[in-house]
Amino acid sequence: MLLKRIWNDRLAALSLTIVGAMLLIGICAPLIAPHPPNEVNMELRYAGASWQYWLGNDHLGRCVLSRLIYGIRPSVLWVLAALIASVFVGTAVGIAAGYWRGRVDAVLMRLCDIMLSFPGYVMTLAVVGMLGPGLTNILIAFVCLKWAWFARVIRTVILPIAEADYVKFAKVLGASQLWIIVRHVLPIALPEVAVIASSAFGSMILQISGLSFLGLGIQAPHAEWGMMMNEARTVMFTRPELMLAPGIVIMVVVSSVNFLSDSLQKALDPKLMVIRSTNGMKHRYQRKEAALQQ
């Protein structure tokens, strides 16, 4: 149903195809990439496009296309994993805070406040400083920082649901808290959680690439888009395509993710519009704006 509605929107369908293809190509990278991504071939330094190396070769003669393909793994797949982990923690905390309120809420939200009071980049840099640069450490830093933000946003999604009359009625019936959360709270919140998560995905991809560009993320010789751009910096004017290729891929993926997130929201709205009051709608848009600002 939902998929069909997204499919009817051409831009969204295209975005979904791109994101889906990226994920698939990333997972099957060894099968698809024409060359091993770290294979050095000094004779082909800065070679142009050829039938064997479609996008040419970089400063060590490595296949650019293969490196782009392998770059999907840290740039998209691992970011997705970090996103899922932080959304999972954030949802659990958000539900606990929004459903039980009271003291649980106060304690959890103060904890989130503390986490959120550190500027994100500074915290990431601090973690990298302590644990050393590397993809794993950055991902750890991401999960540690993002869960608190997700928890806050998801709590605001849960609050009105936890006060809905059908939840009250289930309580009158003596339903257990697990029953209520699993049947009456979580399913209603999930579409919104999906929207919130997807709108954070794009910015996280950018951040990982940015940090790798600065040399703090994944370490050579592994391929990553941000790092590929950094490596191509010295030949920016003589061989701009080496810099453009990863740049364009990042742009395409991030815009696709953002378009997809937008249409996901649009696709979910007509149904929710009938369920929720207009007031609820306003909150949704405010949340979306907050998500974009993050």
Place this chain on the structure above:
Amino acid sequence: MLKVDRISKSYRPKGWLNKAHRKQVLHAISFEWDRGECLGIIGESGSGKSTLGRLLLGIEKPDHGIIAWDGQPITDRNVRQGNISAVFQDYTSSINPFYTVRQAIMEPLKLAGGSPPSFMESYAGKLLQQVGMDESYLDKYPHKLSGGEAQRVCIARALSTGPACIVLDEAISSLDGSVQMQVLELLRNLSDSLGVGYIFITHDIAAAAYLCNRMMIIQDGRIVEMVETKQLKDVQSPYAKELLRKVMA
């Protein structure tokens, strides 16, 4: 029989730095409700009606005093089961948006346990007929229902465990005028045919007068007056007189 004995309730003010006094919403309320009776609880906005309703339904505990059903505390879910049920005000949020009408009506039976699925299926249809809807509604989702239909489904759902008493908190207030009347009529017919009693919480004296045998008027969390509907014209307290005058005008 439901016996409410000097219950009071207060809420702590919002914000954890706020050291102001707790806000007293209900003050030593006592009354009794007899089987089959329809008792109206009438008061203006903020008088504590919904709070009293939540306490009667056992989903919140009073600070002091007890509410007992045949001597057993109402906060025990086993005491509530099959004895007391509820219909709330906001028909847009009274049914889980991802449930069909059938699932919504069957939920109380599922929670009570012990009835085979085939029985629940046919029973759901029967309940729907009792509230004046046909079985074609069983597979509909709540956003396809009108306000009146949604409230009828809620009444059917409340009836499913065969309660002796249904607490209706502003159950008709969000409906249009003529639909309000239809639902009131339905409630009255159900009371006549099934013997179910109500605690009818409302700010609408006219609606309460139509349905209730007895009315309890509350103001700022205190009972101002308890009056038989027949003697409604002879209310004593100035507050009740004022309420009545507004309706007559």
